[in-house]
Amino acid sequence: xxxxxxxxxxxxxxxxxxxxxxxxxxxxxxxxxxxxxxxxxxxxxxxxxxxxxxxxxxxxxxxxxxxxxxxxxxxxxxxxxxxxxxxxxxxxxxxxxxxxxxxxxxxxxxxxxxxxxxxxxxxxxxxxxxxxxxxxxxxxxxxxxxxxxxxxxxxxxxxxxxxxxxxxxxxxxxxxxxxxxxxxxxxxxxxxxxxxxxxxxxxxxxxxxxxxxxxxxxxxxxxxxxxxxxxxxxxxxxxxxxxxxxxxxxxxxxxxxxxxxxxxxxxxxxxxxxxxxxxxxxxxxxxxxxxxxxxxxxxxxxxxxxxxxxxxxxxxxxxxxxxxxxxxxxxxxxxxxxxxxxxxxxxxxxxxxxxxxxxxxxxxxxxxxxxxxxxxxxxxxxxxxxxxxxxxxxxxxxxxxxxxxxxx
Numbered sequence: 001x002x003x004x005x006x007x008x009x010x011x012x013x014x015x016x017x018x019x020x021x022x023x024x025x026x027x028x029x030x031x032x033x034x035x036x037x038x039x040x041x042x043x044x045x046x047x048x049x050x051x052x053x054x055x056x057x058x059x060x061x062x063x064x065x066x067x068x069x070x071x072x073x074x075x076x077x078x079x080x081x082x083x084x085x086x087x088x089x090x091x092x093x094x095x096x097x098x099x100x101x102x103x104x105x106x107x108x109x110x111x112x113x114x115x116x117x118x119x120x121x122x123x124x125x126x127x128x129x130x131x132x133x134x135x136x137x138x139x140x141x142x143x144x145x146x147x148x149x150x151x152x153x154x155x156x157x158x159x160x161x162x163x164x165x166x167x168x169x170x171x172x173x174x175x176x177x178x179x180x181x182x183x184x185x186x187x188x189x190x191x192x193x194x195x196x197x198x199x200x201x202x203x204x205x206x207x208x209x210x211x212x213x214x215x216x217x218x219x220x221x222x223x224x225x226x227x228x229x230x231x232x233x234x235x236x237x238x239x240x241x242x243x244x245x246x247x248x249x250x251x252x253x254x255x256x257x258x259x260x261x262x263x264x265x266x267x268x269x270x271x272x273x274x275x276x277x278x279x280x281x282x283x284x285x286x287x288x289x290x291x292x293x294x295x296x297x298x299x300x301x302x303x304x305x306x307x308x309x310x311x312x313x314x315x316x317x318x319x320x321x322x323x324x325x326x327x328x329x330x331x332x333x334x335x336x337x338x339x340x341x342x343x344x345x346x347x348x349x350x351x352x353x354x355x356x357x358x359x360x361x362x363x364x365x366x367x368x369x370x371x372x373x374x375x376x377x378x379x380x381x382x383x384x385x386x387x388x389x390x391x392x393x394x395x396x397x398x399x400x401x402x403x404x405x406x407x408x
Contacts, residue, residue: 008072013104013363027361036071037075039293040071040072041075041079042074044064044075044076044079045079047063047064047065048060048063048064048076048080048083048098049083050063050081050089050131051063051094051098052083052091052095053091053095059098059101060076060097060098060101060102061096061101064076073102073103076102077099077102077104078163079093079370080098080099080102080104081099081126081129081130083095084130084131085129087093090138092131095130095131096130096131096132098130099130100132100134102128104126104130105127105130105132105134105135106134108123108126108127108130108135109123109127109134111123112124112127112138112139112141112142115151117145117147117149117150120142120145120147120150120153121147121149121150121153122153122154124139124142124154124156124157125153125156125157125158127139127161128153128157128158128159128160128161128215129160131160131161132161133161133163133165135157135161136158136161136163136165136166137165139154139157139161139166140154140158140165140169142154143155143158143169143173146203148178148181151173151176151181152181152184152185155169155173155184155185156188158170158188159188159189159191159192162192162195162308163195164199167189167195167196167199168199168203169203170185170188170189170192170199171189171196171197171199171200171203171207172203173185173188173317174186174207174211174214174218175208175210175211175298182210182211182214183214185214186217186218189218189222190218190221190222193222194222194224194386195198196222197219197222197224197226197227198226200215200218200219201219201226201227201230203215209239209241209242212242213245214408216230216231216234216242216245216246216248216249217245217248217249219231219249220245220248220249220250220251220252220253221252223252223253223254223401224253225253225255227249227253228250228253228255228257228258230246231246231250231253231258232258233263234246234249235247235261235262235264235265240268240270240272240273241272243265243268243270243273244272244273244275244276245272245276247262247265247273247276247277247280248276248279248280248281249260250280250284251276251279251280251281251282251283251284252267252280252283254283254284254285255284256284256285256286257337258280258284259281259284259286259288259289260288262277262280262281262284262289263277263281263288263289263292265277265280266281266292266293266295266296271299271300271301271303271304272303273301274296274299274301274304275301275304275306275307276307278293278296278304278307278308278310278311279307279310279311280309281293281311281313282307282310282314283314285314285315287315287316287318287319289311289315290312290315290318290319290322291322293308293311293312293314293315293319295324296308297309297312302394309323314376362370370404
C-alpha cells in the first residue's frame with residue numbers, strides 16, 4: 001500500500017512539474033514572440049506611415065522590404081487596420097488600396113466561410129474597416145448567416161462601406177423577424193445618413209408593416225427633407241402606428257411647412273397620433289399652431305394634453321400667453337409653466353430694477369393666480385428665494401385678481 005501511495009505522489013508531482021514547465025515555456029515563447037513583434041513593428045511602421053502620407057501613386061510594396069515574412073505581413077495588416085480607425089479622406093482610400101494589394105481583403109473574405117462564428121464575425125468587422133468594394137457581395141451573402149451576431153457585424157460593415165449596393169441589403173434587413181436585430185440595423189442606417197434616404201424611399205412600399213415603422217423612424221432621425229412627401233402620405237395611412245410615427249418624423253425633420261398637415265393630425269381619431277402631432281408642432285415652432293394646440297388642451301387623453309402644453313410652452317411668449325388664458329386643463333397648463341421655470345423666473349422678476357420687467361411679472365402672477373391654481377412647486381419656488389421676493393409675491397397674492405372679483 002505504501003509503495004502505491006509513493007507511486008501516486010510521484011506521478012502527481014511529475015504532472016505538476018510538467019505543467020509548470022509547460023506554462024513557463026509557453027510564457028517565454030509568448031514574450032519572445034511579442035518582443036520580436038515590437039522590433040519588427042518598429043521597422044515597418046515608418047514605411048507604412050510614409051506610404052500613407054505620400055502624394056505619389058507608388059504602391060505600399062514600394063515602401064516595404066522586398067521580402068516580407070508571414071509575421072511581417074500580419075503586422076503590416078494590423079498597422080493599416082489601426083490607422084483605418086482614425087484617418088479620413090484620401091488617406092483612408094490609400095489604406096483600402098494597400099490592403100487590397102497586400103492580399104488582406106481577399107484573406108478576410110475567405111475567412112467569412114470559416115466554421116467558427118467568431119472568426120466570421122471578426123472578419124466581417126475587419127472588412128468594414130478595409131472599406132473595399134470587393135467585400136460587398138460576400139458581406140451581403142453573410143447577412144443570411146444563421147448567427148445573429150455575424151449578421152449584425154456584416155450589416156455594420158456594409159454601413160461603413162456604404163454605396164447603393166451595400167445600403168440596399170441593410171434596408172431589406174429591417175424586415176428581420178428579430179426585433180433586436182432590426183433596431184440595430186436601423187441604428188446603422190441612421191449612421192449612414194443621407195446616403196440611405198433614397199434606398200429607404202424606394203423600398204418603403206415593399207416592406208412589411210413593422211419594417212415600415214422602422215423606416216419612418218430612420219428617415220425622421222436622418223432629418224432629410226426628401227422624406228417629407230412620404231411622411232405626409234403616411235399621415236393618411238389606415239395604420240395608426242404608421243400615422244403616429246410619421247407625425248413624429250415630421251417633427252424631427254422640423255420643416256415649418258408641414259404645420260398644416262400636423263394640425264390636421266391633431267384631430268385624428270387615435271390619441272397616439274394626436275399626441276405625436278402635438279409634440280411635432282412643438283418641435284417645428286410654427287406660431288400658426290397655437291390655436292389648435294390650445295384646443296388640444298381639452299383632449300380627454302392626458303398624453304395629448306401634456307404634449308400640447310409642452311408645445312405651447314416652447315412657442316415663445318404667444319404660446320405662454322395661450323397657456324395662461326386656458327380656462328380648462330388648468331393643472332396641466334400651470335404644470336407646464338412650472339416645468340419650464342417660467343413661473344419661477346417671473347417670481348424672481350418681482351424685485352427687478354427694471355419697472356417694465358417688474359410690471360410684466362406682476363401681471364403674469366396675477367393671471368396665474370386668477371386661474372385658482374398655485375401648485376406646491378410654485379410655493380416652494382417662492383419660499384426658496386430671498387425675503388424681498390417673498391414680500392413682493394405676498395403683496396401680489398393679497399391683491400384680488402380678475403378671477404377673484406366678486407368672490408365672497
